[in-house]
Amino acid sequence: MNSGVTLLALAVVAAIVVGLYLLRPPPQRVAVGSTLLWRRVLAAQKGLSQRWRWWLSLLLALAIALALAAALTGRDGVAPAADPRDVVVVVDSGPTMNAMRSDGRTRFEHARGWAIDEIRRLGAGARFFVTDTMRTVSTGTFVDAAQAQAVLETLKPARGGAPRFPDLAMLPASTAGRDLVLVSDGVAPLDAPEGVRTHSVFEPAGNVGITAFSVRPRATDAARYEGFVELGNAGGTAVTVALRVAGAGRDALTRNASVPARGFASLSFPLDGFTGGALQATVSTPGDMLDLDDTAFAFLPFNRVLDVALVTPGNPDLERALKLDTRLRVRVVAPAQYASRTGFDAYVFDRFAPPKPPLAPALVFHAGAVEWLAPATAPVRAPEFAGWVTDHPVLENVSLSDVVVEKGVAFRTVGPGVQTLATDASGQPLVVARDRTPRVVAVGFAPSESNFASQASFPVFLANALQWLSAEVPPQSASVGAVRVPFENAKVEAVRAGRVETRAVPGGTLFSLPAPDFATVEAEGVRMRVAVNTTDPDITDINASALPPAAAASATLAEAPASSDTPWWPLLIGAAALLMVLEWLAYHRRLTV
Amino acid sequence: MKSRSALFDEAFLRRLEHLDLVTRRPVAGHLRGAHRSRRTGTGMVFADYRPYSEGDDTRNLDWGIYLRLDRLILRLFEEEADLPVYLLLDTSASMNFGAPRKFDFARQIVAALGYLALRNYDRVSAVAWADGVAKELASRRGRTQVWPLFSFLEGLEPASGTDLLASLRGTFGASRTRGLVILVSDFLDEGAFTEATRWLRQFRHEVVAFHVLAPQEFEPDLPDQVELVDEETGQPLVLDGTLPLVEAYKQELARHCASIEDACRREGWSYLMARTDTPFEDLMLMSLRRAGVLR
Numbered sequence: 001m002n003s004g005v006t007l008l009a010l011a012v013v014a015a016i017v018v019g020l021y022l023l024r025p026p027p028q029r030v031a032v033g034s035t036l037l038w039r040r041v042l043a044a045q046k047g048l049s050q051r052w053r054w055w056l057s058l059l060l061a062l063a064i065a066l067a068l069a070a071a072l073t074g075r076d077g078v079a080p081a082a083d084p085r086d087v088v089v090v091v092d093s094g095p096t097m098n099a100m101r102s103d104g105r106t107r108f109e110h111a112r113g114w115a116i117d118e119i120r121r122l123g124a125g126a127r128f129f130v131t132d133t134m135r136t137v138s139t140g141t142f143v144d145a146a147q148a149q150a151v152l153e154t155l156k157p158a159r160g161g162a163p164r165f166p167d168l169a170m171l172p173a174s175t176a177g178r179d180l181v182l183v184s185d186g187v188a189p190l191d192a193p194e195g196v197r198t199h200s201v202f203e204p205a206g207n208v209g210i211t212a213f214s215v216r217p218r219a220t221d222a223a224r225y226e227g228f229v230e231l232g233n234a235g236g237t238a239v240t241v242a243l244r245v246a247g248a249g250r251d252a253l254t255r256n257a258s259v260p261a262r263g264f265a266s267l268s269f270p271l272d273g274f275t276g277g278a279l280q281a282t283v284s285t286p287g288d289m290l291d292l293d294d295t296a297f298a299f300l301p302f303n304r305v306l307d308v309a310l311v312t313p314g315n316p317d318l319e320r321a322l323k324l325d326t327r328l329r330v331r332v333v334a335p336a337q338y339a340s341r342t343g344f345d346a347y348v349f350d351r352f353a354p355p356k357p358p359l360a361p362a363l364v365f366h367a368g369a370v371e372w373l374a375p376a377t378a379p380v381r382a383p384e385f386a387g388w389v390t391d392h393p394v395l396e397n398v399s400l401s402d403v404v405v406e407k408g409v410a411f412r413t414v415g416p417g418v419q420t421l422a423t424d425a426s427g428q429p430l431v432v433a434r435d436r437t438p439r440v441v442a443v444g445f446a447p448s449e450s451n452f453a454s455q456a457s458f459p460v461f462l463a464n465a466l467q468w469l470s471a472e473v474p475p476q477s478a479s480v481g482a483v484r485v486p487f488e489n490a491k492v493e494a495v496r497a498g499r500v501e502t503r504a505v506p507g508g509t510l511f512s513l514p515a516p517d518f519a520t521v522e523a524e525g526v527r528m529r530v531a532v533n534t535t536d537p538d539i540t541d542i543n544a545s546a547l548p549p550a551a552a553a554s555a556t557l558a559e560a561p562a563s564s565d566t567p568w569w570p571l572l573i574g575a576a577a578l579l580m581v582l583e584w585l586a587y588h589r590r591l592t593v
Numbered sequence: 594m595k596s597r598s599a600l601f602d603e604a605f606l607r608r609l610e611h612l613d614l615v616t617r618r619p620v621a622g623h624l625r626g627a628h629r630s631r632r633t634g635t636g637m638v639f640a641d642y643r644p645y646s647e648g649d650d651t652r653n654l655d656w657g658i659y660l661r662l663d664r665l666i667l668r669l670f671e672e673e674a675d676l677p678v679y680l681l682l683d684t685s686a687s688m689n690f691g692a693p694r695k696f697d698f699a700r701q702i703v704a705a706l707g708y709l710a711l712r713n714y715d716r717v718s719a720v721a722w723a724d725g726v727a728k729e730l731a732s733r734r735g736r737t738q739v740w741p742l743f744s745f746l747e748g749l750e751p752a753s754g755t756d757l758l759a760s761l762r763g764t765f766g767a768s769r770t771r772g773l774v775i776l777v778s779d780f781l782d783e784g785a786f787t788e789a790t791r792w793l794r795q796f797r798h799e800v801v802a803f804h805v806l807a808p809q810e811f812e813p814d815l816p817d818q819v820e821l822v823d824e825e826t827g828q829p830l831v832l833d834g835t836l837p838l839v840e841a842y843k844q845e846l847a848r849h850c851a852s853i854e855d856a857c858r859r860e861g862w863s864y865l866m867a868r869t870d871t872p873f874e875d876l877m878l879m880s881l882r883r884a885g886v887l888r
Contacts, residue, residue: 027818027831033690033810034755034781035823035830037849041841042832593818593833 006073013069014062021058057592060583064576071572085126085179086142088171089115090196092184093132093155094163095480095534099185099542100289101203101550108157110201110550111183116152118181119145129171130155133163133190141172159292159514160480160534165190186547188538200547206235208259208285209293209540213533215271215279215300225300229281230266232293232540233259243267244282247300249275264537276302278495278518278529292480293540297495297518297531299475306470309333309341312350315446317453318365321462322348328466346469351446361439361469363462366408366446373442374418374432376409383408383430383444388422393468394433394441395421398457405430405452408445433468437487437526441465475529482512483530487523494519494532605874609708641669675734676715677772679798680707681764682746683805685723685755686825687781691807691869696751698869699777699805705877706775707742709887711735716772719745722760723753729764754825755782758789765796777803777867779810780853781825787856800862801886804853808870810846813839 032038097108105113119128128148131138137155139148165182182192185202192198212230233239238260246252250273259265271279281296288294310319311333322330333341335352346361353367367373385400400422410428411420421441422431434440447453452461476485485492490509492500495518502511513519519530538544586592645654645665658666680703688696703719710717711734719730719742730745757778774793780786780802793800815821815834822829832838850866857864865884867876881887 027820028816029820029822029829030815031690031822031824032813033687033695033779033807033824035821035826035828036781036783037842037845038821038830038832041838041845042830044845045838045841 006070009073010066010069013065017061017065018058021054021061053591053593056586057583060579060586060592064579064583067572067576067579071569071576085122086129087119087122087126087179087181088129088131089119089148089152090166090180090182090184090192091115091130091132091152091155092163092182092188092190093134093136093157094184094188095157095159095161095292095536095539096185096187096290096542097157097201098159098290098292099205099207101201101205106157107185107201107203111185111199112152112155114199114201115181115183116149119148119152131166133165133184133188134158134161135166158481160532160536160539163188163190165192165196168193184547185542186545187542189546198547200545201550202545202547203550204236204543205289206239206285206287207290207293207540207542208233208235208239208241208283208288209290210281210283210296210533210535211264211293211537211540212266212535213279213281213296213298213531215298218270225271226268227271227279227281227298228266228268229296230264230535231257231259231283232264232537233261234541234543235261235287236543237261238263239285241283241285244284245269245271245279246282247271247274247279248277249273262541262543271300274300276300278531280495280518290540290542292515293534293536295516296533296535297516299518299529299531305329306345306466307331307343308346308348308466309338309344310348310350311335311338311352311354312348313352315350315448318348318350318447321447321453321459324459325463325466346466348466350448357438357440359438362441363465363469364440364442366444366449367442373440374411374415374429374434376411376444378409379407380410380424380428381407383410383424383428385422385430386425386427388431389420392419392421392433394464395431395461396464398461398464399455400457403450403452403455405445405450407449410444411442439469441469475531478530478532479536480513480516480532480534482510483519483532484508484510485521485523485528485530487521487526487528490521490523492519492521606708608874608878609705610712639668639670642666643669676710676713677732677770678707678710678715678717679764679769679772679774680717680719681760681774681776681778682719682721682749683723683755683778683780684721684727684749684751685778685781686751686753687755687779687823688805689751689824691809693807693869694751695779695805695807695869696749698867698873699779699803700746700749701873702777702803702805702867702876703775704743704746705873707746708739710773711739711742716770717742720760720764721749722757722764723751724756725759726763727753756784757782757786758784758792761789761793765793765798769796771797772799774798774800775803776800777805779805780849786853790856790860790862794860800857800860801884802853802857802862802864803867804850804864805867805869806850808868811843811868813842815839 091111093108097106097111099107101107101110123145127142127144129139129142130148130151132155136158137151139151180196182190182196182198183201184190184198186200209232210229211232212228214228215225216228218224218226227245229243231241231243238258240256240258243255243257244252253269255267255269257265257267277300279298279300283294306328308322308328308330310322310330312318313335319330319332322328338354344360346363347358349362349364349367351366353364353370353373355370357372364373369376383405385403388395388400390396408430410424410430411432417436418432418434420429421433424430430444432442452458484505486508488507488509489504490502492502492511494500494513496515497513497517500511500513500519502509509523513532516534517532519532521528521530583592642655645667649667653668653670655666655668658664682699682703684696688694688699707717707719714734716732716734717738718732720726721728728749730742733741817834819834820829820831854864863884863886865880
C-alpha cells in the first residue's frame with residue numbers, strides 16, 4: 001500500500017469518526033422545575049464546559065481511530081518513504097544458528113524474523129537480494145519485498161558444514177546504492193567484507209556437545225576395541241554430563257563426565273560386548289540449547305570368520321597354510337567347479353583365473369592371461385626379487401629375500417589402481433595389488449613353483465593378503481548435510497533416517513542427511529559405512545561470538561538506514577490502547593462526553 | 594357545607610371543620626373574632642384592673658372592690674379579635690413540575706387553610722405570586738367567602754419565574770395588619786431566601802412556610818446523557834446523570850432545604866416540608882397539628 005492510499009484511508013477513517021460524532025443522538029431532554037440546584041452542583045464541580053468536553057472527546061476518538069488505521073495499514077508494509085536502494089540481506093544459516101535463545105526461539109528464527117521485518121519496513125522503496133551463508137537459497141537477482149520475504153520463508157538453518165560469506169563478485173550488478181546487511185550470531189568466522197552492517201542475534205547459551213567420537217583398537221590387544229569421546233562445554237560453568245553409548249550385542253554403556261567451563265573433557269572406555277556395527281553416543285545436559293551435537297555415531301568393526309575358496313588343481317602346501325589360520329574357513333574348489341560355487345568372502349586362485357572377475361576379493365597365484373588382471377609378460381625363468389614395498393599391508397613383516405622362484409611371469413604394465421608390491425632385478429613387477437573393489441593381489445608365480453611356501457614369511461603373507469583383501473572399505477566420517485561416496489549408483493540406508501534418497505554424480509553418489517546418523521552404502525557388492533556427525537568444536541562452542549549480544553546490538557545498529565527502526569505499527573497499537581484507557585478514564589471522570 | 598370545588602371532596606371538608614388555626618401571639622385584628630388580641634375590651638378572659646376613668650363602660654366596674662376600698666376600679670378583659678390570614682401561593686413555573694404537580698398540592702394546602710380561616714371568621718387574603726404579585730384576592734371574611742376563594746385558586750396556573758422578595762414587597766408594601774402569613778412555595782428562587790425573610794420580619798407577621806417538593810426532585814431518575822430544561826426559564830442544561838453527580842445534587846438539595854428551614858427557625862417561623870407524595874389528609878390532620886399550626 002503506497003502512501004497516497006494510506007493517506008486516503010486515514011482521511012476516510014477521520015471523516016467517519018467526525019461523522020459519527022456529528023450524528024450522535026442528542027441527549028434526552030428532561031423538564032425539571034428549576035435547574036437552580038443542578039447549576040450549583042455543576043458550578044461546584046468546576047468541570048470543563050460541554051463544548052470543550054465534546055471537542056476533547058472527538059480528538060481522543062480521532063487519535064484512537066487514526067492510530068489503529070495507521071497501524072493496520074502499516075502492518076502491510078506502509079513505512080516512511082525511503083530512498084530507492086538495493087539491499088543485500090545475508091542470513092547466517094550455519095549450524096550454530098540452531099541454538100535456542102531464552103525465549104524458546106532459535107537464533108535463526110530471530111535472524112529470519114528480523115530480516116523479514118526489515119524488508120517490510122523498507123517496503124516498496126527498495127529491492128532485495130537475499131542469500132545465506134550456507135548457499136542454500138538465493139533470490140538470484142534483486143527482487144521486490146514480497147519475493148524476498150518468500151525466499152526467506154523457505155530458508156532453514158544447516159545442521160552441519162562451514163558457513164561463509166557469499167562472494168560479492170557473484171552478486172548481480174546494482175544500479176542504485178547498495179547496502180549489505182548480515183544477520184548472524186557471529187560464532188562462525190564469516191570474513192564479512194568491509195562495509196557490511198551486521199545485526200547480531202547472538203545470546204549466550206549453555207551447551208555441551210560431543211566434539212569427537214571414534215573407535216580404535218586397544219593398544220594391548222588389537223583384536224579388542226575401545227571408544228573415545230571428547231565433550232566440549234560452551235557454557236561458563238563446569239557441568240557433569242551423562243554419556244550413553246548404545247550398540248548391538250549388549251546393554252547401553254553409560255558414563256558420567258565433568259566438563260570444565262569453556263573446556264573439553266575426554267573419555268575412553270572398552271567396547272567389550274558390542275558385536276560390531278553402528279555405535280550411537282548421546283550426551284544429555286540440563287539447559288542444553290543446541291541439540292545438534294548431542295548425538296554422534298561411530299563404527300565398530302565386526303570380528304568374524306572369513307569364508308575363503310581355494311580354487312586350485314591341487315596344492316597341499318597352500319591348502320595347509322590357509323587352514324592353519326583360525327580366522328579362515330577354507331573350501332577347496334576345483335577350477336572346473338568354480339562357476340557353480342559362490343557366496344565366499346574371498347578367493348585364492350592357484351594357477352587359475354576365471355575369465356570374468358570374481359565379485360569378491362581374490363589372491364591370485366600365477367594365473368593365466370585374463371582381461372581383468374594386469375597383463376603379464378612371457379614366462380620368465382628364475383626371477384629374483386630385487387625389491388618390495390614393506391609399508392604395504394600385504395607385505396608388512398614379510399621378507400622376500402630368501403624366496404627362490406623357479407619360473408613365473410612378470411607383469412608388463414601397471415594399470416590404474418594397481419600398485420607394484422615387488423619387482424625382479426629388471427624392475428618388472430612380480431607382485432601387484434589392485435586397490436579397487438573388489439581388491440586383487442596377484443603374484444607372478446605359484447607356491448609350488450618356488451620355495452615361498454616353505455618360508456616363515458609365507459603364512460604371514462597369506463594372512464596379510466587375506467586381511468587386506470577382506471577388510472571392508474574403511475568407514476568414512478562426514479559432516480551433517482550433503483555426503484559424497486565414491487561409488488556409482490549406491491544405495492544408502494541410515495540408522496535414523498531409513499532409506500535415503502540419492503543422486504548420481506560423476507564418479508560417485510551424493511546423498512544428504514539432516515542430522516547425525518550412521519549410513520550404510522552398498523554398491524557393486526561393496527559395503528561402506530559412513531558416520532555422519534556434527535562433532536565440531538567450533539559448532540559446539542556456540543558462545544564464541546565476535547558480536548555483542550542481541551539487545552546491545554540493536555542499539556548500536558539504530559542509526560543504520562537498513563536496520564535501525566523497529567516496525568512502528570506495534571507502537572501505534574500501543575498508543576491506541578493507551579488512548580483508549582485515557583478516554584475511558586476521561587469519560588468516567590466526565591472530562592469527555 | 595356541600596363541596597362545589599374540585600379541590601376537595603365534601604368528606605374532607607367536613608373533617609377540616611374540627612380544626613382551627615393557631616397563632617402563638619395575640620392577634621391584631623380589628624374586628625371581633627375568635628383569637629386572643631392585645632387589646633382589652635369585651636372579651637371573656639380577665640386581663641387586668643385599672644382605675645375608672647370617665648367614659649368607661651360602667652358594666653365592668655368591680656363593685657366588690659368599691660365596697661371594700663371605696664374606689665372605682667374597672668376590670669379589663671382581653672378582647673377576642675379576628676385573625677388576618679395572608680395566603681401566599683407560589684405560582685411560578687417551577688411549581689408545574691412533579692407528579693402530582695407541586696402546584697396542585699400547594700393549592701390544596703392554601704385552599705384548606707383558607708377554608709379553616711374563613712370558617713373561623715378570620716379575614717383571608719390570597720396572593721398568587723411568582724416573580725412578583727401575579728394575582729390577588731382581596732381580604733374577605735365569613736364562611737360564604739370560601740367559594741370565591743376556591744374559585745380564585747382554581748383560576749390560577751403556574752407561569753414565569755420566581756422572585757420571593759419582589760413578591761413580598763408587592764404584597765406587604767402597603768400597610769397590612771399583622772397576621773398569619775401562609776407561604777407555600779418550592780423556594781427555588783435565584784434570590785436569597787434569607788434576604789426575603791429579613792425584609793418580612795419588620796412586619797412581625799407570624800409566618801408558616803410550606804416547602805413543597807416533588808419526590809422526583811428528591812430522587813431524580815436521569816439518563817446518562819441528559820439535557821435538563823428549566824420550566825421557568827426554558828434554558829437547557831446538559832449534564833451526565835451519573836451516580837456521583839446525582840449524589841452531589843441530593844446533597845445540594847439537602848443543603849438548600851436546611852438553609853430555608855434555618856432561616857425560618859431564626860425568625861421564629863414555622864417550617865414544614867410538604868412532599869407531594871405525602872397523603873394530603875395526613876399533612877393536614879397530623880403534620881400540621883404536630884407542628885402547632887392547627888389544633
